[in-house]
Amino acid sequence: MPSSAASRSVRRMELFLGFLKVGLCGFGGVATWARRVVVEERAWLSEREYASLLGVGQVLPGPNTTNLAVMIGDRFQGVLGALVAVASLMAMPLAILVLLASLYERFASVPDVAAAMSGTAAAAAGLVIGTALKMARRLQPTRLALFFGLVAFLAIAVAGFPLVAVVVVLAPLSIAAVWLERRP
Amino acid sequence: MRPAPLAISLWQIAATFASLSLVAIGGANAIMPDIHRRIVDVLGWMNDTTFANLFAIAQTAPGPNVLIVSLIGWHVAGFAGLAVATLAMIVPSSLLAFGAGRLMARFARLRAIAAAQRGLVPITVGLILASGVVMGRAADHGALTLAATLGTALYVFASDWNPLWALAAAAAASLLGSWLGIAG
Numbered sequence: 001m002p003s004s005a006a007s008r009s010v011r012r013m014e015l016f017l018g019f020l021k022v023g024l025c026g027f028g029g030v031a032t033w034a035r036r037v038v039v040e041e042r043a044w045l046s047e048r049e050y051a052s053l054l055g056v057g058q059v060l061p062g063p064n065t066t067n068l069a070v071m072i073g074d075r076f077q078g079v080l081g082a083l084v085a086v087a088s089l090m091a092m093p094l095a096i097l098v099l100l101a102s103l104y105e106r107f108a109s110v111p112d113v114a115a116a117m118s119g120t121a122a123a124a125a126g127l128v129i130g131t132a133l134k135m136a137r138r139l140q141p142t143r144l145a146l147f148f149g150l151v152a153f154l155a156i157a158v159a160g161f162p163l164v165a166v167v168v169v170l171a172p173l174s175i176a177a178v179w180l181e182r183r184p
Numbered sequence: 185m186r187p188a189p190l191a192i193s194l195w196q197i198a199a200t201f202a203s204l205s206l207v208a209i210g211g212a213n214a215i216m217p218d219i220h221r222r223i224v225d226v227l228g229w230m231n232d233t234t235f236a237n238l239f240a241i242a243q244t245a246p247g248p249n250v251l252i253v254s255l256i257g258w259h260v261a262g263f264a265g266l267a268v269a270t271l272a273m274i275v276p277s278s279l280l281a282f283g284a285g286r287l288m289a290r291f292a293r294l295r296a297i298a299a300a301q302r303g304l305v306p307i308t309v310g311l312i313l314a315s316g317v318v319m320g321r322a323a324d325h326g327a328l329t330l331a332a333t334l335g336t337a338l339y340v341f342a343s344d345w346n347p348l349w350a351l352a353a354a355a356a357a358s359l360l361g362s363w364l365g366i367a368g
Contacts, residue, residue: 025348026246031312032347040344052284055304058311060284061208062277063250070278071285082282086274093247094254094270101241101255112359113360119358121319122329123336123351128316128342130347135309137341145306152310158318164209167307175303182299 010044010076010126012084016041019069019088026093030065032131038072045072047138065089136178148174192229192260194268200227201253201272208277219253229260250274328361 002134010018018037026033039050048090058069066086073085148170155166200222204349208215216239223229230238238259242252250273257269291297316337322331332354 023247024343026248036347046325051305052301055301055308056284056288057281058308059209059304060205060281061276062278062281063208064249065248065275066278067251067281070281074282074285075289078212079241079282082278086278089248090270090274092243093251097242097245097247097251097255097313098258098266100237100245101258103360111362115358115362116355118323118329119332119354119356119361120351121323122332122358123354125316125320125323125331126336126354127339127340127347127350128312128319129333130310130316130337131314132316133337133341135312139305139309141306145302147306148303149306149313150312152307152313153317156311156314163311167209171304174307175300178303179296179299182295 006042010042012077012081014042015073015077015084016088017080019073019085020092022065023089024092024096026065030089031068032128034065034068035131035135044076047135049133049140059167064086140183144177145174148177192227192265193263194264196227197257197261197265197268198272201257202276203270204253205273205276206280208273216252219256223256229256234259320340326366328358328366 019034022030022033022037025036035050035054038044039047045053053071054064054068057064057071060067066089069085069089070082071081073081076083077084136146139145141149152166152170155161155170156163204219204222207218220235222234224232238255239252242249242255245251250270253273254266254270257265257267259265261268288297288301305344321334324333336347336350336354340347364366
C-alpha cells in the first residue's frame, strides 16, 4: 500500500476535473470510479485514507458519494473545494440524465441499444465486484477485518438483510473490536 | 417522458426530499422503497409504471444513485423541480458530512476516532462487494452477461487499466451476441 498522501496538495482545478471525470464515468454507482480517480490515477489519497473516508460517508445519511466529495473537497481546498467537488460530480450526470429521459421512448425500444445497455450493466456489476476485491487485497486486512467484511457481504448479498440494519449492527461491533484489539 | 403538467409547488418538492435527506443512511438506493411510498402512494405525483421507468433511466445513466431524485423533480416540475429536488436531497446531508469531516480531521489522533475509522473500513468494502453481487444478479440473465460480469471483475482486480475498456468490450459483445441471436 502506498504511504500516506495526506500532505499532497490538490488545486481547485484538479478537484473540478477529477470529480467531473468521476461523475461522467460513474456507471453502476460512483464509489468505484471515485476510488479509481482519487487513489489510482491521481494519488490524492492512499487506499486506506480513501476507504476510511468512504466508510464515514456510508454511515452518515445522504448519498455516499456526495458525502465523500464534500469531505475530500474540504480536506484539500476548504469550503470552496467541497462545493467544487460536489458540483462537478453532479454536473455531467444531470445533463446526461435529462437527455436520456427526453429520448427515453425512442431509445429504450431500439433492440441494439437495449443489447448494448444490458452488456454494460453486466460489466458495471463486474467493475464493482473487482474494485471491492482489489481494495480488500491492497488494504491487507487483519483476520478480524476480514471477518467483519465477510459478514457484511453475506448479510446483504446472501441473507438480503436491509442495509441500514446491517450497518447499525456491524459498525459498532467492528469499531469495538478494533478498539479492544489495539488496547495498549 | 415529458414533465407532467401537475400543480406541485417547489416548496412541496423541497420539503419532501429535505426530510428524506437526513434519514438516507446507505444512500439513495437504501431509501428507494420509502421514496416510492411517498411519491406514488402518499403524494400521487406519478403512477407505478412511471416511477419504475424513471428508476431504470437513472440506473442506466452514469453518476450517483441519488439522480433518481433529480429525475423525479424534473418529471413533476421541469428544470426548477430538478434543481430543487437535487439540492433538497444533498444539501442537508452534505452539511452533516462537512461537519463530520472537520471533526474527524480535528480529532484524528483520538483513539476512539482512529478505531471508528479503522472499524468502518472492512464493512465498507464488504458492502461494495455485496452491491456488486446484487447488481450482477439483476443484470446477468445468460452466459454472455455472466461472462461480462466475471471478465470485468477479473480485469479490474488484476490490472490498473481503465475500466471503460471492459465496459465497451461488454457492450460490443452483447451487441454482437444479439445480432447472432445468442441469448443475453
